[in-house]
Amino acid sequence: MTDHSDYDSSRSSSTVPDSGRSYVSDTSFSSSLRSFGGESTTTTAGGGAASGAGAGKPHKANHAAWEAMKRLRLETAGGVGLDHFRLLRRVGSGDIGNVYLCRLRRASAAEVPECMYAMKVVDREALAFRKKLERAETEKEILGMLDHPFLPTLYAQFDVSHYSCLVMEFCPGGDLHTVRQRQPGRRFSVSSTKFYAAEILLALEYLHMMGVVYRDLKPENVLVRDDGHIMLSDFDLSLKCDVMPRLMTPETATATTTAVERTPFCSGPSCAIHMKPVLTCFYGAANRGSGSEKDHKKKEKERRPIEPELVAEPVSARSRSFVGTHEYLAPEVISGLGHGSEVDWWTLGVFMYELLFGRTPFKGEDNEKTLINIIKQPLRFPRLDINGTSCRDMEELVKARDLISRLLVKNPKRRIGSLRGAVEIKRHEFFKGVNWALIRTVKPPEIPKESQRVRNKEPVGGVVAAQRHGKRERGASATYSIPQYFEYF
Numbered sequence: 001m002t003d004h005s006d007y008d009s010s011r012s013s014s015t016v017p018d019s020g021r022s023y024v025s026d027t028s029f030s031s032s033l034r035s036f037g038g039e040s041t042t043t044t045a046g047g048g049a050a051s052g053a054g055a056g057k058p059h060k061a062n063h064a065a066w067e068a069m070k071r072l073r074l075e076t077a078g079g080v081g082l083d084h085f086r087l088l089r090r091v092g093s094g095d096i097g098n099v100y101l102c103r104l105r106r107a108s109a110a111e112v113p114e115c116m117y118a119m120k121v122v123d124r125e126a127l128a129f130r131k132k133l134e135r136a137e138t139e140k141e142i143l144g145m146l147d148h149p150f151l152p153t154l155y156a157q158f159d160v161s162h163y164s165c166l167v168m169e170f171c172p173g174g175d176l177h178t179v180r181q182r183q184p185g186r187r188f189s190v191s192s193t194k195f196y197a198a199e200i201l202l203a204l205e206y207l208h209m210m211g212v213v214y215r216d217l218k219p220e221n222v223l224v225r226d227d228g229h230i231m232l233s234d235f236d237l238s239l240k241c242d243v244m245p246r247l248m249t250p251e252t253a254t255a256t257t258t259a260v261e262r263t264p265f266c267s268g269p270s271c272a273i274h275m276k277p278v279l280t281c282f283y284g285a286a287n288r289g290s291g292s293e294k295d296h297k298k299k300e301k302e303r304r305p306i307e308p309e310l311v312a313e314p315v316s317a318r319s320r321s322f323v324g325t326h327e328y329l330a331p332e333v334i335s336g337l338g339h340g341s342e343v344d345w346w347t348l349g350v351f352m353y354e355l356l357f358g359r360t361p362f363k364g365e366d367n368e369k370t371l372i373n374i375i376k377q378p379l380r381f382p383r384l385d386i387n388g389t390s391c392r393d394m395e396e397l398v399k400a401r402d403l404i405s406r407l408l409v410k411n412p413k414r415r416i417g418s419l420r421g422a423v424e425i426k427r428h429e430f431f432k433g434v435n436w437a438l439i440r441t442v443k444p445p446e447i448p449k450e451s452q453r454v455r456n457k458e459p460v461g462g463v464v465a466a467q468r469h470g471k472r473e474r475g476a477s478a479t480y481s482i483p484q485y486f487e488y489f
């Protein structure tokens, strides 16, 4: 297991979230294009994506965009490069790169449908200077592994001078943060929240099975595809680790958990094993009021499987990096004493809360107060507005609140999902009736309008304001140094 973010988050130096977001500017990339005459200096086939056959990405086998890329690879003997694409406009920018809407040039793919792609361009030189190159490498590695309906497909990757280009699916619907601003009261209905949370849950489940702890869930990172289904994006803060699938039976449930906690999986500064006694102490204090030990044992018993279940969670993953977005940070991330895949279940709770109530649960006047609230403040919900709410909606809201409170348990070991991963969460009453296998056939709450889909007249350099500002309002996700005042945990 390597936690690349440890690389640039030494306790003494701080990485300012918003600094350098314009390192890769439109101008610099466009002028490089000119200086290279639109040609890539090096072209590399894109890892798993460039393996040629649709078999490499079965979920995309019948998609026109995949088909077009497959034909192009055949035509060019795998050498897909920048000169095969026409950049149309910039659709967003983040801490490590700019993302452009692009399409294949007709000349190189005469018989293929006109498909749109998103190209993320990362300036490796600038990132190396900012000690963030490993973040980009992690993202590239993870993208190459993915094949899931709610995660990005990497169609190609190549380098142009000191720029790395990743070609993925284009999501024309913007991000969920922007979509939420358009909803009445700036909040989603319970049924829309259920839809988005269910798709995210499946994406996180898959990532965990692949040994990836996502760590940066927030509406800004959830993009809406042209069919209204979602795509979880942005993997540069993710933690890559090994995963040990195991069969959990009613008898082994407790024993297995203990064994995994003690697995001597990693060593060095990121390892949490030595921290166990301190953790117990910290969580003991943080969870005061959340039920007695007897209640906890009862709940744990209820959570044990009735039949044997396959659990493939990266439970042995441990990192001490302070990464993420303030309002979404889990208590164990703030404490800096070690975190694993349970952080994704915490962020799912914050995500659902924000979608339903229009704000995050622990937001303070500033970042410092937010962090203190996350550690100390008990979870509170806004008062239920019974006027104009149907009985059924009310019932659903109560179930949603129950799930959120189980996700937002400050002690990660007592959090829902900590024992058996996504399976536990899928079984919660809130998701009762969700057909997990056929969720892709469910009609999404909102489908991007035609006008949103392709606005390719705008030249490169035109920025879609709403999409760009989404991340900036709250500050970018980042790795930080741990503030002094949290050392006492």
Ligand SMILES: Nc1ncnc2c1ncn2[C@@H]1O[C@H](COP(=O)(O)OP(=O)(O)OP(=O)(O)O)[C@@H](O)[C@H]1O
Pocket: 091, 092, 093, 094, 095, 096, 097, 098, 099, 118, 120, 168, 169, 170, 171, 172, 175, 220, 223, 233, 234, 235, 236, 467, 468, 470, 471, 476, 477
């Ligand atoms: N596939 C896509 N389709 C459409 N827009 C996209 C796509 N991927 C990214 N974007 C847009 O580009 C923006 C920046 O992308 P991304 O989050 O991957 O960059 P980043 O540099 O890794 O960001 P961060 O600062 O969070 O690390 C996103 O907020 C989104 O608006």
